[in-house]
Amino acid sequence: MSTYDMLHKYSKEASQIVRFVYFRSLPRAEQELPPMKNKLSGLGDVGRGFYDALRGIYTAAKDRDLSSYFMKLYRHGDPDQISSLSDRFKQDAYRSTTDEYERGYLIAWEIAMKTLSDLKREYPDYPMKDEPQQSKVEKAEEQSDFDVQPRKKPKAKERDRSG
Numbered sequence: 001m002s003t004y005d006m007l008h009k010y011s012k013e014a015s016q017i018v019r020f021v022y023f024r025s026l027p028r029a030e031q032e033l034p035p036m037k038n039k040l041s042g043l044g045d046v047g048r049g050f051y052d053a054l055r056g057i058y059t060a061a062k063d064r065d066l067s068s069y070f071m072k073l074y075r076h077g078d079p080d081q082i083s084s085l086s087d088r089f090k091q092d093a094y095r096s097t098t099d100e101y102e103r104g105y106l107i108a109w110e111i112a113m114k115t116l117s118d119l120k121r122e123y124p125d126y127p128m129k130d131e132p133q134q135s136k137v138e139k140a141e142e143q144s145d146f147d148v149q150p151r152k153k154p155k156a157k158e159r160d161r162s163g
Contacts, residue, residue, distance in 0.1 A: 003046050007107045010039065010050070014108055015115040017054050021061045022074070022119045022126065029058050049104030057112055079120040086113035
């Protein structure tokens with residue numbers, strides 16, 4: 001059995017973790033990680049890479065790390081772009097220079113991106129539902145030009161000039 005087939009046996013569990021993260025059920029995602037780690041521990045470096053990728057996705061969401069790749073895609077990614085990334089990760093997993101750890105890591109990302117792409121198609125507005133929304137007035141105020149008012153002269157200087 002190939003590494004790809006071996007790890008894809010766990011795609012259902014990996015997808016479920018990504019679903020929990022997507023819908024912000026982080027305690028549930030955290031519960032799923034230790035059993036996943038136990039299942040993957042017998043696979044060596046490839047299993048460790050697979051687990052570390054999923055753990056990283058969970059950690060980025062838990063810490064609300066907006067600079068992380070997953071959170072950028074989660075918040076602003078286009079489903080088609082994310083789907084093409086899934087294909088890219090799959091191709092990269094089988095480069096001749098990829099070691100076992102990296103292969104597991106990339107396969108986990110492939111599964112995560114496929115799941116994220118599907119979720120963004122099905123529930124496109126969910127990631128932003130708790131984001132603070134600006135009112136139309138606030139948006140208009142941000143975009144409108146503002147006038148610079150001249151500085152007021154301090155009263156002490158005004159008295160000096162008048163006397």
